[in-house]
Amino acid sequence: MPGFDPRAPETYWGLFRRESRLTATRRAMAITVGDPDRSPDGLRLDWRVEADGAQTRYTLLRWDDIVAARFPRGxxxxxxxxxxxxxxxxxxxxxxxxxxxxxxxxxxxxxxxxxxxxxxxxxxxxxxxxxxxxxxxxxxxxxxxxxxxxxxxxxxxxxxxRGKPFYVAHLVDDTAFTHDHAGGTDARMQARLDAFADLIRAADGRAGEIVVIGHSSSSFLGIEALDRVLTRDPEFGRRGTPVSFVSIGSVIPWITLDPRAVAVRAALARVAACDAIGWLDVRAKWDWLSIHRRNPLSASRVPAPAAHRPVEIQVRIEDLIEKRILKRRKWNLFRMHFQLLMSSRDPHAFDYVAFVAGPEPVHAAIRRWRDGAEHPRARVTAESAVP
Structure with missing residues (x-):
């Protein structure tokens, strides 16, 4: 699930295909990315990925049309x-x-x-x-x-x-969307989340695992979609198909600290309490467009039901791109915000393509990091929530 972005979904397919080529070279992997296919209802863009024998169906859940209706505003x-x-x-x-x-x-x-x-x-x-x-x-x-x-x-x-380096219109309109959504006033977004929940739920029993990834604003939209699934199907994730949620570049407290976000905070608490859904929060202190001081539960004043909820990994920018490139990109905040969705320079660091499409199941990687077997280039942290 992408963030507040009006670009066509094929943009993300192009990004994934380009970065998969870099990952394949840097990690000596065999990666094939299939052509994109828009669903007839326009809700998703699907493509197939094969990486070292592992088969993945990658689905982009679309809300770019909703963004385009709000950005740029008059x-x-x-x-x-x-x-x-x-x-x-x-x-x-x-x-x-x-x-x-x-x-x-x-x-x-x-x-x-x-x-x-x-x-x-x-x-x-x-x-x-x-x-x-x-x-x-x-x-x-x-x-x-x-x-x-x-x-x-x-x-x-x-x-x-509107564009770089200021992105004034984008961030002003994104802020308006976030706080409108906190009050639940956008009927189109509520209906879209219901549709996303149906799509996620339909994958249960048909795949080896289900992984919901929320980048940027979709860090809280993904939580809401999963909460809708659990409301309709309390046994979701308990019938043999592992389910994981991965938040990347999270901005969850941006909305949950709003007093009007009662429903969002309740959804966050319910998903956090559901041990059938694993949760990994991929964090980057160098990303100015994410919130990473504390874990999203404690920052949102939501009690954590257990340690390592969510499991957190900190990713260093030096492992992703060379220092000479960093000097050019450091103040391009949106480009840096997308860096975690790209290939890593260091073959032992967190790499988005290898993580979501590689041979190791995502739920197994989360469990490994939770149990203390740290990623070679990512530090696992745990934190108790502050009521």
Whole structure:
């Protein structure tokens, strides 16, 4: 399950195929990635992977259409919604908790909104300056020209900062989606999660194992989808098909710290308490677009039902890419955010392709790390939750 990304799902297939070639070379593996196939209902993109004899059906659960409907939003909608959202978050005490649990990530999110505020201010000042230069008659024409010009200037500035290195529109709209979702107000997303739950549940008994992977915003959407499966089928994961959840680049506390996220916190608690579903949290301190100070349960004020819940591994950036490349990419935050979905430079480090498609089952790797047999290049940590 990808994050808040409007790109076509074939983009992820292309990324996986490209990185699988690197993994095959670096690890002396035989990896074949099949062609992608969109389902008739448009909910998924499937492809087959064969890696050293292991067969994997990789399914991308799609919500890029929902993202595309929300990003980019119109500037008029942002101008009304952003102040209302931040006023609510400040009054509820969310910002204080968010800054404590997500030090780097909160700086990015708050910083981007400050940039947005500065762009609005620059637009107004620029419009006032332009009106002063135009030969307009005094009175109502001047009053009307300022907001019209300011809106046009803002539209241009938002377009210019939509992509790297600022990603202003993306992160502002992503924040709006996250906090709308906390209140359960997006009916399309709720229906999509129901459909995802049906797809996940349908794989039970038909595969050697089921692995649900949530990257970025899908770290909490994946939890919600699995909770829906458990609600409909309490025996899910107990009939012989191992089930695992893998959160990568997790931002779970981003939503669970919102007082309105009652349903999301309840889903998190129920999935965490279900010992039939293994859970691995792949963490990276160098990823500014993830939350990694504490495990997602303790950060969300949800009691951990047992030690190593979730099992956590810390991945070093030096094991994934060379230092000379790191110097170029370090401040490309989105590129770094995707690094854990790519091949690793070190053949003994965590490698996404080898992890999800290699011969060792994912549930076996999680159990091995949980029991203390540490990954050669990943440190396993455990933490007790703080009520």
């Amino acid at each position: 500037n008029a909608r942002r101008l009304l919604a952003v102040p209302a959202l931040w006023w609510r978050l400040w009054r509820s005490g969310y910002l204080r908790r968010f800054r404590r649990e997500a030090r780097r990530f909160s700086r990015v999110i708050i910083g981007v909104h400050l940039i947005y505020l500065a762009l609005v201010g620059l637009s107004v000042l620029g419009a006032i300056g332009l009106v002063g230069l135009l030969p307009l008659p005094a009175g109502h024409w001047t009053d009307l020209a300022v907001p019209v010009l300011a809106y046009a200037i803002l539209a241009g500035l938002m377009g210019a900062t």
